[in-house]
Amino acid sequence: xxxxxxxxxxxxxxxxxxxxxxxxxxxxxxxxxxxxxxxxxxxxxxxxxxxxxxxxxxxxxxxxxxxxxxxxxxxxxxxxxxxxxxxxxxxxxxxxxxxxxxxxxxxxxxxxxxxxxxxxxxxxxxxxxxxxxxxxxxxxxxxxxxxxxxxxxxxxxxxxxxxxxxxxxxxxx
Amino acid sequence: xxxxxxxxxxxxxxxxxxxxxxxxxxxxxxxxxxxxxxxxxxxxxxxxxxxxxxxxxxxxxxxxxxxxxxxxxxxxxxxxxxxxxxxxxxxxxxxxxxxxxxxxxxxxxxxxxxxxxxxxxxxxxxxxxxxxxxxxxxxxxxxxxxxxxxxxxxxxxxxxxxxxxxxxxxxxxxxxxxxxxxxxxxxxxxxxxxxxxxxxxxxxxxxxxxxxxxxxxxxxxxxxxxxxxxxxxxxxxxxxxxxxxxxxxxxxxxxxxxxxxxxxxxxxxxxxxxxxxxxxxxxxxxxxxxxxxxxxxxxxxxxxxxxxxxxxxxxxxxxxxxxxxxxxxxxxxxxxxxxxxxxxxxxxxxxxxxxxxxx
Numbered sequence: 001x002x003x004x005x006x007x008x009x010x011x012x013x014x015x016x017x018x019x020x021x022x023x024x025x026x027x028x029x030x031x032x033x034x035x036x037x038x039x040x041x042x043x044x045x046x047x048x049x050x051x052x053x054x055x056x057x058x059x060x061x062x063x064x065x066x067x068x069x070x071x072x073x074x075x076x077x078x079x080x081x082x083x084x085x086x087x088x089x090x091x092x093x094x095x096x097x098x099x100x101x102x103x104x105x106x107x108x109x110x111x112x113x114x115x116x117x118x119x120x121x122x123x124x125x126x127x128x129x130x131x132x133x134x135x136x137x138x139x140x141x142x143x144x145x146x147x148x149x150x151x152x153x154x155x156x157x158x159x160x161x162x163x164x165x166x167x168x169x170x171x172x173x
Numbered sequence: 174x175x176x177x178x179x180x181x182x183x184x185x186x187x188x189x190x191x192x193x194x195x196x197x198x199x200x201x202x203x204x205x206x207x208x209x210x211x212x213x214x215x216x217x218x219x220x221x222x223x224x225x226x227x228x229x230x231x232x233x234x235x236x237x238x239x240x241x242x243x244x245x246x247x248x249x250x251x252x253x254x255x256x257x258x259x260x261x262x263x264x265x266x267x268x269x270x271x272x273x274x275x276x277x278x279x280x281x282x283x284x285x286x287x288x289x290x291x292x293x294x295x296x297x298x299x300x301x302x303x304x305x306x307x308x309x310x311x312x313x314x315x316x317x318x319x320x321x322x323x324x325x326x327x328x329x330x331x332x333x334x335x336x337x338x339x340x341x342x343x344x345x346x347x348x349x350x351x352x353x354x355x356x357x358x359x360x361x362x363x364x365x366x367x368x369x370x371x372x373x374x375x376x377x378x379x380x381x382x383x384x385x386x387x388x389x390x391x392x393x394x395x396x397x398x399x400x401x402x403x404x405x406x407x408x409x410x411x412x413x414x415x416x417x418x419x420x421x422x423x424x425x426x427x428x429x430x431x432x433x434x435x436x437x438x439x440x441x442x443x444x445x446x447x448x449x450x451x452x453x454x455x456x457x458x459x460x461x462x463x464x465x466x467x468x469x470x471x472x473x474x475x476x477x478x479x480x481x482x483x484x485x486x487x488x489x490x491x492x493x494x495x496x497x498x499x500x501x502x503x504x505x506x507x508x509x510x511x512x513x514x515x516x517x518x519x520x521x522x523x524x525x526x527x528x529x530x531x532x
Contacts, residue, residue, distance in 0.1 A: 118401020121333025
């Protein structure tokens with residue numbers, strides 16, 4: 001068999017898997033090397049989280065009409081539970097606590113849709129907390145506030161917070 | 174359990190048996206989970222990390238059937254021991270190189286491990302030799318249930334299991350299959366295969382995960398998406414593509430035999446020869462040559478070695494394993510000498526044993 005691109009004998013028999021159906025290509029070694037190393041312009045490397053975040057900030061995913069000021073304001077917003085700012089998340093690519101998914105919902109939703117091509121979970125559910133565990137995540141904030149109250153010797157507030165913590169713990173477990 | 178004892182055995186994923194094990198080395202599934210009432214790792218204080226570790230440890234200890242599990246304080250291990258656990262795939266590189274309170278619980282058969290305070294509070298992983306994704310899912314799902322019986326995972330009604338990185342949210346599941354694809358590498362088809370996998374949002378990584386080189390022609394194929402598809406669908410996506418890859422690799426091997434059996438046999442025999450006689454050899458070269466020998470055994474070009482023997486050499490010649498087996502720390506130059514001696518001893522001994530077994 002001759003090479004499909006020149007006159008030399010074909011020693012490489014390549015089966016194309018990417019098209020709508022399998023396609024056989026017969027080439028000599030030289031042409032095969034060229035054929036196999038051809039960069040495919042249509043396939044970009046898989047997008048990275050950092051890349052998507054950068055793109056999102058450039059305005060691609062955010063609502064039209066947002067100014068640099070508004071973007072800066074979003075960056076400065078922080079989670080009331082763990083205190084992480086959106087800027088910090090963008091820098092590190094890691095969130096600070098489960099509540100971030102709630103309080104940064106508007107910013108995260110387009111990002112999540114971009115990564116997964118979907119925005120709703122359809123798999124396994126835990127036996128407890130199927131309706132969401134954000135109430136339990138509230139414990140992070142309550143415990144932090146209690147610790148601060150004790151440090152500031154605000155014992156009345158601390159004991160109120162302790163009662164609230166117990167209440168949440170009992171409700172949720 | 175002492176890590177030295179672990180070093181001598183081979184572990185589940187390199188057992189070299191199971192369906193399609195000439196090409197499929199192992200199947201692995203991991204789940205990422207977080208406790209609902211603690212910040213994610215990045216915002217955890219050292220105290221938080223300790224409490225997370227303690228909470229999860231207590232739950233692991235409460236499961237009767239897990240009484241044989243070894244609980245290893247990763248933070249207290251020295252560098253070689255941490256590297257050793259990475260080489261065995263019982264912990265990730267990120268877990269080994271992290272800081273602060275973190276641990277791992279290891280099944281004595283090394284079929285599963287539970288990493289605590291990795292990127293997420295808990296990462297459960299199950300490993301099986303050969304192509305065994307459904308079985309792995311049954312196992313990991315059950316382990317997840319056993320853990321969840323005593324702790325509350327962070328869960329969102331719409332987004333599913335919440336993870337520190339949005340790339341894992343939803344199922345928190347990564348399904349991966351490790352394949353040995355030397356013939357696709359030799360025939361220069363591997364790049365093309367990878368590009369087609371990327372198109373259907375599957376990721377390709379080297380032996381030791383993210384960013385690692387594809388050493389010894391080992392490649393891990395895994396799902397990139399974790400949200401919007403059920404666990405079964407994600408598993409199907411990976412397991413559907415594996416038979417195709419096996420088929421391409423087999424066809425490439427047949428092609429090599431048909432077109433130039435002498436060249437292939439020569440390549441395999443030379444690799445075997447170097448491994449048997451070298452006086453100093455790097456880890457990379459060892460992996461590269463073992464890969465050829467492994468393919469040679471599968472094609473019947475070498476008849477005095479068995480696949481489990483070669484799999485064991487792959488892991489035992491890794492830097493930390495060499496040092497654990499020898500019992501002392503060695504620098505790179507000394508490791509290369511030790512590796513060559515180890516290979517000589519094992520290949521001469523095993524060559525005779527395996528040949529005797531076959532006769």
